[in-house]
Amino acid sequence: xxxxxxxxxxxxxxxxxxxxxxxxxxxxxxxxxxxxxxxxxxxxxxxxxxxxxxxxxxxxxxxxxxxxxxxxxxxxxxxxxxxxxxxxxxxxxxxxxxxxxxxxxxxxxxxxxxxxxxxxxxxxxxxxxxxxxxxxxxxxxxxxxxxxxxxxxxxxxxxxxxxxxxxxxxxxxxxxxxxxxxxxxxxxxxxxxxxxxxxxxxxxxxxxxxxxxxxxxxxxxxxxxxxxxxxxxxxxxxxxxxxxxxxxxxxxxxxxxxxxxxxxxxxxxxxxxxxxxxxxxxxxxxxxxxxxxxxxxxxxxxxxxxxxxxxxxxxxxxxxxxxxxxxxxxxxxxxxxxxxxxxxxxxxxxxxxxxxxxxxxxxxxxxxxxxxxxxxxxxxxxxxxxxxxxxxxxxxxxxxxxxxxxxxxxxxxxxxxxxxxxxxxxxxxxxxxxxxxxxxxxxxxxxxxxxxxxxxxxxxxxxxxxxxxxxxxxxxxxxxxxxxxxxxxxxxxxxxxxxxxxxxxxxxxxxxxxxx
Amino acid sequence: xxxxxxxxxxxxxxxxxxxxxxxxxxxxxxxxxxxxxxxxxxxxxxxxxxxxxxxxxxxxxxxxxxxxxxxxxxxxxxxxxxxxxxxxxxxxxxxxxxxxxxxxxxxxxxxxxxxxxxxxxxxxxxxxxxxxxxxxxxxxxxxxxxxxxxxxxxxxxxxxxxxxxxxxxxxxxxxxxxxxxxxxxxxxxxxxxxxxxxxxxxxxxxxxxxxxxxxxxxxxxxxxxxxxxxxxxxxxxxxxxxxxxxxxxxxxxxxxxxxxxxxxxxxxxxxxxxxxxxxxxxxxxxxxxxxxxxxxxxxxxxxxxxxxxxxxxxxxxxxxxxxxxxxxxxxxxxxxxxxxxxxxxxxxxxxxxxxxxxxxxxxxxxxxxxxxxxxxxxxxxxxxxxxxxxxxxxxxxxxxxxxxxxxxxxxxxxxxxxxxxxxxxxxxxxxxxx
Numbered sequence: 001x002x003x004x005x006x007x008x009x010x011x012x013x014x015x016x017x018x019x020x021x022x023x024x025x026x027x028x029x030x031x032x033x034x035x036x037x038x039x040x041x042x043x044x045x046x047x048x049x050x051x052x053x054x055x056x057x058x059x060x061x062x063x064x065x066x067x068x069x070x071x072x073x074x075x076x077x078x079x080x081x082x083x084x085x086x087x088x089x090x091x092x093x094x095x096x097x098x099x100x101x102x103x104x105x106x107x108x109x110x111x112x113x114x115x116x117x118x119x120x121x122x123x124x125x126x127x128x129x130x131x132x133x134x135x136x137x138x139x140x141x142x143x144x145x146x147x148x149x150x151x152x153x154x155x156x157x158x159x160x161x162x163x164x165x166x167x168x169x170x171x172x173x174x175x176x177x178x179x180x181x182x183x184x185x186x187x188x189x190x191x192x193x194x195x196x197x198x199x200x201x202x203x204x205x206x207x208x209x210x211x212x213x214x215x216x217x218x219x220x221x222x223x224x225x226x227x228x229x230x231x232x233x234x235x236x237x238x239x240x241x242x243x244x245x246x247x248x249x250x251x252x253x254x255x256x257x258x259x260x261x262x263x264x265x266x267x268x269x270x271x272x273x274x275x276x277x278x279x280x281x282x283x284x285x286x287x288x289x290x291x292x293x294x295x296x297x298x299x300x301x302x303x304x305x306x307x308x309x310x311x312x313x314x315x316x317x318x319x320x321x322x323x324x325x326x327x328x329x330x331x332x333x334x335x336x337x338x339x340x341x342x343x344x345x346x347x348x349x350x351x352x353x354x355x356x357x358x359x360x361x362x363x364x365x366x367x368x369x370x371x372x373x374x375x376x377x378x379x380x381x382x383x384x385x386x387x388x389x390x391x392x393x394x395x396x397x398x399x400x401x402x403x404x405x406x407x408x409x410x411x412x413x414x415x416x417x418x419x420x421x422x423x424x425x426x427x428x429x430x431x432x433x434x435x436x437x438x439x440x441x442x443x444x445x446x447x448x449x450x451x452x453x454x455x456x457x458x459x460x461x462x463x464x465x466x467x468x469x470x471x472x473x474x475x476x477x478x479x480x481x482x483x484x485x486x487x488x489x490x491x492x493x494x495x496x497x498x499x500x501x502x503x504x505x506x507x508x509x510x511x512x513x514x515x516x
Numbered sequence: 517x518x519x520x521x522x523x524x525x526x527x528x529x530x531x532x533x534x535x536x537x538x539x540x541x542x543x544x545x546x547x548x549x550x551x552x553x554x555x556x557x558x559x560x561x562x563x564x565x566x567x568x569x570x571x572x573x574x575x576x577x578x579x580x581x582x583x584x585x586x587x588x589x590x591x592x593x594x595x596x597x598x599x600x601x602x603x604x605x606x607x608x609x610x611x612x613x614x615x616x617x618x619x620x621x622x623x624x625x626x627x628x629x630x631x632x633x634x635x636x637x638x639x640x641x642x643x644x645x646x647x648x649x650x651x652x653x654x655x656x657x658x659x660x661x662x663x664x665x666x667x668x669x670x671x672x673x674x675x676x677x678x679x680x681x682x683x684x685x686x687x688x689x690x691x692x693x694x695x696x697x698x699x700x701x702x703x704x705x706x707x708x709x710x711x712x713x714x715x716x717x718x719x720x721x722x723x724x725x726x727x728x729x730x731x732x733x734x735x736x737x738x739x740x741x742x743x744x745x746x747x748x749x750x751x752x753x754x755x756x757x758x759x760x761x762x763x764x765x766x767x768x769x770x771x772x773x774x775x776x777x778x779x780x781x782x783x784x785x786x787x788x789x790x791x792x793x794x795x796x797x798x799x800x801x802x803x804x805x806x807x808x809x810x811x812x813x814x815x816x817x818x819x820x821x822x823x824x825x826x827x828x829x830x831x832x833x834x835x836x837x838x839x840x841x842x843x844x845x846x847x848x849x850x851x852x853x854x855x856x857x858x859x860x861x862x863x864x865x866x867x868x869x870x871x872x873x874x875x876x877x878x879x880x881x882x883x884x885x886x887x888x889x890x891x892x893x894x895x896x897x898x899x900x901x902x903x904x905x906x907x908x909x910x911x912x913x914x915x916x917x918x919x920x921x922x923x924x925x926x927x928x929x930x931x932x933x934x935x936x937x938x939x940x941x942x943x944x945x946x947x948x949x950x
Binding site: 018021022025026029042043044045046047048049051052054055058059067068069070071072073075076077079080083099103106121163171174175176177178179327328329330331332335338404405406407408409410411412413414417418419420421422423424425427428432435436438439446447449466468470471472473474475476477478479481482485 | 517518519520521522523525527528529530532533534535536537538539540566574575576577578579580581582583584585586587588589590591592593594595596598599600601602603604605606628629630631
């Protein structure tokens with residue numbers, strides 16, 4: 001009997017304990033490292049209760065966070081949904097840190113714990129360590145220290161200046177988070193000790209080189225006397241000094257807002273650093289979840305093949321895997337956009353198929369890797385070098401478009417009805433692929449708003465510019481609310497102009513007067 | 517790999533944030549709580565409450581694209597019958613796209629629903645209520661300090677002598693200084709007596725010398741020394757008056773229907789809940805009356821039937837008697853709530869007023885609610901007043917700690933309660949006078 005079964009199952013039944021976790025982890029590691037070629041940070045598995053999971057939800061998944069009412073609001077929402085049974089909790093949360101933190105819930109069955117370890121401790125972990133966006137924008141070894149610093153700093157500010165004043169700044173900064181990431185320049189790495197020192201240095205530098213510019217800006221009356229070209233010169237000079245145009249709004253406010261205290265500037269900095277930390281995650285939902293889902297599927301299957309998990313465990317896993325990668329169709333009432341797990345997993349499984357067993361169509365579309373017999377190498381390369389947009393643009397195959405029965409709908413204000421632009425046929429593949437990729441382009445999903453100008457010659461009005469693509473303007477109500485926050489930080493009037501990207505025509509102007 | 521068990525870590529990390537959130541949305545939450553109260557059973561004070569509030573004050577705005585207009589493209593799965601060039605109706609509401617796209621943009625979050633815990637709920641409910649004169653009473657309470665044990669001291673009143681400590685010190689000192697025991701002296705004396713008769717002279721001399729030495733030593737080392745003595749130390753600590761007694765007076769004569777009793781019951785329970793929140797210990801005394809009054813237990817109070825006339829003053833007299841007997845004013849805060857349908861034996865009114873005038877100065881608060889069967893008293897402007905109402909109205913003006921109200925419907929109870937204990941009672945007394 002023993003000769004038929006290659007190895008005895010590591011565990012049976014649904015109860016888990018630490019020894020089993022360790023054994024399963026080791027078994028997964030063998031497969032991940034030796035067979036899939038994954039390269040991961042060391043892992044720390046932390047067992048938590050469902051209540052702690054709710055806590056973790058509230059602070060956007062981070063283990064440490066400063067205090068803010070909005071996290072309490074999120075907690076209240078999640079708690080209500082959970083208690084009502086409308087929403088289950090995630091089986092795990094994984095933090096992009098070194099060592100990689102995996103939170104697993106005590107309620108999970110042993111099979112779920114195995115799945116979670118395969119998914120998070122290897123899938124996500126590999127992606128975090130190897131994807132270029134994470135390498136470029138985040139520092140896994142520094143994030144926990146930085147969060148601790150942020151939490152303590154906010155706490156200190158609250159003690160010193162009062163919760164209300166701190167909240168005023170944080171509320172405003174939170175509203176601008178999406179527009180406060182550096183998209184191009186490389187961001188210096190975070191390190192707790194350096195960070196502390198630099199905070200100190202920054203303050204001293206600001207004191208030492210106190211910028212007299214603001215005090216000496218000529219008044220309008222004085223400006224009139226100046227020649228027109230001098231006025232223009234003042235304007236360009238100050239614009240240059242402030243580095244305009246600036247895409248990172250909080251960065252601009254932190255450096256240039258005239259009336260912020262230094263601790264308020266530091267708060268802005270903390271918020272934008274956290275926004276920056278999340279920037280890669282926002283752009284790699286499909287890749288990241290696809291990677292983790294593909295990895296757990298491979299690992300679980302191999303464990304089963306080796307006889308390390310039982311048939312019962314395999315069935316339990318398949319049940320949960322299937323519901324994770326389910327993609328409801330557009331007319332289904334469960335439909336809420338494309339499921340990143342489903343799309344990601346399907347694409348990766350598709351890449352594996354193309355590598356191993358391509359059709360003629362695949363050879364035409366993917367000459368670079370079709371039939372190369374190295375699926376994991378190809379996938380590792382994809383995981384390392386792409387984000388959602390480029391990944392879809394590069395790897396979405398006609399076979400998959402047909403499988404998902406994707407079609408593209410055009411909704412043009414100028415036309416009476418919506419029109420089906422492309423379907424899953426020969427003429428439509430490229431269009432659908434490009435369209436889907438575009439919908440994952442973060443610069444299209446989120447409004448492109450930059451600091452365009454400051455009226456240095458006049459009343460210091462801050463001018464924000466929204467570049468409008470395809471005539472999609474901003475939501476009026478939210479603009480008002482956010483501009484109020486910008487005013488709170490800038491302390492003077494703020495104007496937001498919406499300019500068409502192609503024609504350069506100004507479509508809309510929003511004004512917000514500073515409260516005196 | 518490391519496995520860390522975080523389960524013993526403190527949970528409720530989000531509680532601080534949650535409190536801030538509720539603080540932030542206080543206005544909205546408060547309104548929702550008061551709404552929820554109307555539907556709530558008073559006996560049901562254990563659970564929390566699910567409330568929903570408008571998102572107004574707690575929204576977190578971000579720049580986002582408007583839900584409609586412009587030129588958009590959507591790639592969606594699950595094509596069934598469409599071919600290129602098909603025209604589709606726009607979904608209703610002008611949200612554009614496939615409906616759910618709009619939700620992706622963050623809209624559709626108009627009402628916000630969450631669950632308040634019991635404590636959060638009650639705190640909000642009691643927030644602007646305050647028992648009258650509570651503060652004043654508290655302040656005056658500090659004038660009656662109590663002695664409490666506060667360790668041991670070297671000096672003190674002989675009455676406070678701590679015998680155990682004193683003896684222990686004395687014994688320790690005697691042992692350490694090697695004080696001869698009385699037994700030794702007796703033995704030596706016996707030996708000397710022996711030697712006097714029989715023994716050699718030298719031995720006798722030696723024994724005598726030894727006895728003298730021992731006796732001198734005993735004299736030098738006293739059994740008790742002033743340094744042994746210890747006294748109990750007492751400290752005067754102001755004792756807060758943390759107990760209250762609540763008198764529930766109810767007319768149980770035939771004219772009180774079940775409905776009216778239930779109304780009264782809810783009022784009593786709410787008052788009790790409030791008092792238990794404010795005081796460490798709350799006693800309840802139930803006094804029911806017809807033409808006679810008696811103290812009863814809770815079940816009898818609410819559920820046993822009784823017939824007879826109505827003489828309110830008997831209940832007041834009974835209350836006065838019980839206060840005198842069991843609840844000294846300096847130790848107890850006294851609250852009274854009386855419920856009645858307003859009937860009273862006509863000639864009893866002067867006596868009622870007189871008793872009330874005697875009682876009121878010693879009570880923290882006296883609330884009278886007049887219950888009715890079907891909400892006819894819902895209007896506070898009823899012209900035909902009951903006997904009891906008229907006579908109480910006469911007594912009321914001189915006493916700010918007396919309030920009266922009419923209740924006809926369960927939904928009225930909370931507002932009434934709220935009114936009665938509202939911080940600003942000026943309005944209430946004004947209405948009573950009118």
